[in-house]
Amino acid sequence: MASQLEPADEIALEPVEPGYKSVLRVRLVMFWSVLWAIGAVADQAFLKLTPIAGLPTFGVPIIGMAAVVVAPQRVYRRLHFRLTERMLQVVRGWLFHVDTVVPLVRVQHIDVTRGPLEKIFGVATLVVHTAGTHNSVVTLPGLAPERAAQIRDIIREHVRTDFA
Amino acid sequence: MSEPTSPDDSAVGPPEHLHPFFLLTGLGGSLRGMAGLYAAIGYLAVSGKLGSALISVLLLLAVMAAGIFLYWRRFEYRVGASEIRIDSGILNRTHRSIPFDRIQDVDIVQGPIARALGLARVQFETGASGGKEEGALPAIRLERAEELRTLIRSRRIGTAPAAVESDEAALPAIYQMDLKRLALAGTFNFSLAVFAGLFGLTQTLGDFVGFDPFEPNFWTGLLSAGDPVRELILAHRVASALAGAVVLVLVGILTGIVRTMLTDFGFRLDKTGVGLRRRRGLLTRTDVTLPVSRAQAAVVATGPLKDWLRWRELRVQSLAKDENTRGSHVLAPLARDEEVDRILDEMDWKPLPGCPNWTRVSPEFVIAFAVALSPIFLIAIGNLVFEPIVGIVLLVVLIGALGMRWLAWRRTGYVVEGDRILVRTGWWRRRTTVLPARKIQSVDLRENFITRAFGVSWLQFGVAGGGMTGHSIPAIPRGEARKLRDLLLDLGA
Numbered sequence: 001m002a003s004q005l006e007p008a009d010e011i012a013l014e015p016v017e018p019g020y021k022s023v024l025r026v027r028l029v030m031f032w033s034v035l036w037a038i039g040a041v042a043d044q045a046f047l048k049l050t051p052i053a054g055l056p057t058f059g060v061p062i063i064g065m066a067a068v069v070v071a072p073q074r075v076y077r078r079l080h081f082r083l084t085e086r087m088l089q090v091v092r093g094w095l096f097h098v099d100t101v102v103p104l105v106r107v108q109h110i111d112v113t114r115g116p117l118e119k120i121f122g123v124a125t126l127v128v129h130t131a132g133t134h135n136s137v138v139t140l141p142g143l144a145p146e147r148a149a150q151i152r153d154i155i156r157e158h159v160r161t162d163f164a
Numbered sequence: 165m166s167e168p169t170s171p172d173d174s175a176v177g178p179p180e181h182l183h184p185f186f187l188l189t190g191l192g193g194s195l196r197g198m199a200g201l202y203a204a205i206g207y208l209a210v211s212g213k214l215g216s217a218l219i220s221v222l223l224l225l226a227v228m229a230a231g232i233f234l235y236w237r238r239f240e241y242r243v244g245a246s247e248i249r250i251d252s253g254i255l256n257r258t259h260r261s262i263p264f265d266r267i268q269d270v271d272i273v274q275g276p277i278a279r280a281l282g283l284a285r286v287q288f289e290t291g292a293s294g295g296k297e298e299g300a301l302p303a304i305r306l307e308r309a310e311e312l313r314t315l316i317r318s319r320r321i322g323t324a325p326a327a328v329e330s331d332e333a334a335l336p337a338i339y340q341m342d343l344k345r346l347a348l349a350g351t352f353n354f355s356l357a358v359f360a361g362l363f364g365l366t367q368t369l370g371d372f373v374g375f376d377p378f379e380p381n382f383w384t385g386l387l388s389a390g391d392p393v394r395e396l397i398l399a400h401r402v403a404s405a406l407a408g409a410v411v412l413v414l415v416g417i418l419t420g421i422v423r424t425m426l427t428d429f430g431f432r433l434d435k436t437g438v439g440l441r442r443r444r445g446l447l448t449r450t451d452v453t454l455p456v457s458r459a460q461a462a463v464v465a466t467g468p469l470k471d472w473l474r475w476r477e478l479r480v481q482s483l484a485k486d487e488n489t490r491g492s493h494v495l496a497p498l499a500r501d502e503e504v505d506r507i508l509d510e511m512d513w514k515p516l517p518g519c520p521n522w523t524r525v526s527p528e529f530v531i532a533f534a535v536a537l538s539p540i541f542l543i544a545i546g547n548l549v550f551e552p553i554v555g556i557v558l559l560v561v562l563i564g565a566l567g568m569r570w571l572a573w574r575r576t577g578y579v580v581e582g583d584r585i586l587v588r589t590g591w592w593r594r595r596t597t598v599l600p601a602r603k604i605q606s607v608d609l610r611e612n613f614i615t616r617a618f619g620v621s622w623l624q625f626g627v628a629g630g631g632m633t634g635h636s637i638p639a640i641p642r643g644e645a646r647k648l649r650d651l652l653l654d655l656g657a
Contacts, residue, residue: 087653097616099609103653106605132605154476 013080013091019121020079020142023070024126028116032064033137042155081140085158087124088128100138102136112148128155174242179251182236183283186303189275190232198224216487217296220295241301244310246319248288250299262299264319266290269438269453270313280531284309289452317438338440338510339496339503341431349428349498350421352470362381376515418469428497435510440495454493456511458482460628462598463492463503464516471594471618478504480511483629492629508598516598524575528618529573529639534566535614568592583655587637597635601655603627609645 025120040054047053074094082089089101118124118141126140126148143151168567182189201224208217232255240251245265271287284306288299341349356394429446439455457516459479478496495507505515541562548555571591578587584600607624623645624636640648 051531086657095613097611097621099608100606101653102606103657105605105657130605130626130629133629133636134624135606135608138606 011082011084013082013089016079016081016140016142017074017123017144018076020121021072021076023117023123023142024075025065026070028064028068028071030059032067037058037063051100076142079142083154088138088140088151088155090138098137102128102130102135102138104155107155107159110155112145112150112152126151149150177244178247178309179240179242180304181241182239183281183303183305184236185281185283186236187229187232187486188238189278189303191228194228194232198228209557210406220650223612250301254428262288262290267299267316267320268455268458269556270309270316271453272306272309272313272451272549274449274451276304279447279449282306284446286312293466316435320438323552333434337432337434339431339433339499341428345498346424346428346431347421348475350424350473351417352467352498353420353424378440382496382609424497431497433495433507440507440510441607442493442495450494454480454482454495459511459628460603461600462508462511462513463598464598466594468594470498474500474502476504478507481629483628497642513598513600514582514584514594516586517581518581520581522588524577525639526618526641527575527639528571528615528620529565529576530570531618532614532639533569536568537562576638578598578648580651580655581650585652587635599625599627599635601652604652604656607648607649607652611642615639623649 004069036057039060043056047056075092077155078092079095080091082091085104086102087103088107091097091099108129108131110129112124113127114124114143122144123142126143126144128140130138130150135164201220205220205224208214208220211389217548227606234254235252238252238257239252240408242249246265247261248267250258250260250262251473252258252260252597267551268289271289274283274284275285275288281643282305283303284307286301286304290299312347341557355395402471426446428444432442434441434443439453441453443449443451459480459482463481464481465477466475475498476496477494480493480495481605496503499507508515530620542557544558544562546555547558568591575591575594576589578585580586583602586599589597590597603606604625605628608624608626610624611621611622618639619642620639621642622636622638627635637648
């Protein structure tokens, strides 16, 4: 990651909390379990006599397990953010890499949200609203709750909008 | 009727009501929303229970009419010194109070019948960005609507109503379309949509009416009926093909002209104290004002033929709602460069530079597209062996698409000029976007595994109002993309 930083940056890109990996893992387990159930039912109902019988029942859990084991670590490794005095930058992804910058003066309003899973694993999500149609909402998940509140207060001081 | 009790009744004027014309338009509106009931009635009619179907229809009409009548009776609005209050609803009463300083401006729309009766529909433009209807008076007298508008404008500028009116009457229009310009615009809007319509019509009604011009039998029967005609046509096959083509072109042009006349007749752009006022329309006349400060970006659009003849279309993306195209106000459907510059000047924007120094984007723009198309390319080549015609057609289409992409690449570029960025895209649909840096709400720098192989990324700007796709610059080398983003954020701060 260091090679991607501009030399002039004093503030480094920060990672999010490791607890976020657990949140992702639980979500993936839930998603793939549901998919497996649907696949198994469809398998029994429709595919018994076709050559691909049994594929959903056995294929889905294999892919699901691979996803649950591999994906959270990869997402966590690629999710970073940086808060300077002028902007908030959120960087995520590698295959589909998105680097979003929101100038603090353009923020419309900010939420800090915590779903039940996030509460269990001790993380929170920062939701930044802008006026643009694209990126009207920029989310930064997996933050420590105190850090999220701190960022929200810092941003609030800088907000100023110039719509008539 | 129970009146809502409010503490400062004295601050607002007497209650006013909608014109009875609303009974008609409101009925049409609510009838349109009853799709499910129509299906049920249709089912009844088709399965032979015509009596029940008829009774259902009458019942529906009666209920709708009663509903609309009650709504009309209970709709009241009061104009006060600093706000307007609208009380509406039959069972669920809504008391809405809109302070004048929240109202950006007043839009006035007149349908054809409303125009004949001297009525108008009034819509209040507030700060909400496109979509939610904040306040509307569906049918009031035109004079009252204009009075309201003058009153609200004078509040916003801070002068007396009389001063506002005389101001507006004095100045000439910034931009106008006369009949010649309208006809030219209509010609450019060449449209073969009428054939699609005819096709649909004949397919549904053809059996009923007895003839269908899209069936070959129709033409062979017609031709065999009159032998001299047939010999004439067959002998001059080329001529008849040409005649057919000419008819097609003429019909297309005529359709385009008719459509343009309907939307843009009497197009007129004026500068008022609150912004640019645009009036247009033949049957439905609309009168909207775009506050200059709400303009987020400007787009100058043209096409290959229009560009060669030096005609442009100017659109402005703003938070205010336009009636058809969400968030994109057309300020000049067909204009010369000088007229476009004049309008931009009235908006206090700098004019477009004559020959800007465009920075081109990377050829990855074309190469990635070619790579994405390669599976279809292979299919086409495979087809060449087995089914030559399909293969050739597919190859022609593919090469055409690739060619268009290459032409678009040659014309894609950007340049940072002063405090704004100009982005030029497209070959068939040529657009030059003018985006002031202070109107950029967020900047995304995006890459995927394909673009990373070429060392490029693309920038996507979040801008208020306008469509979902946003403004983007494709295929910029990564280092330059970062520098461009930093530059724009610096300029916009």
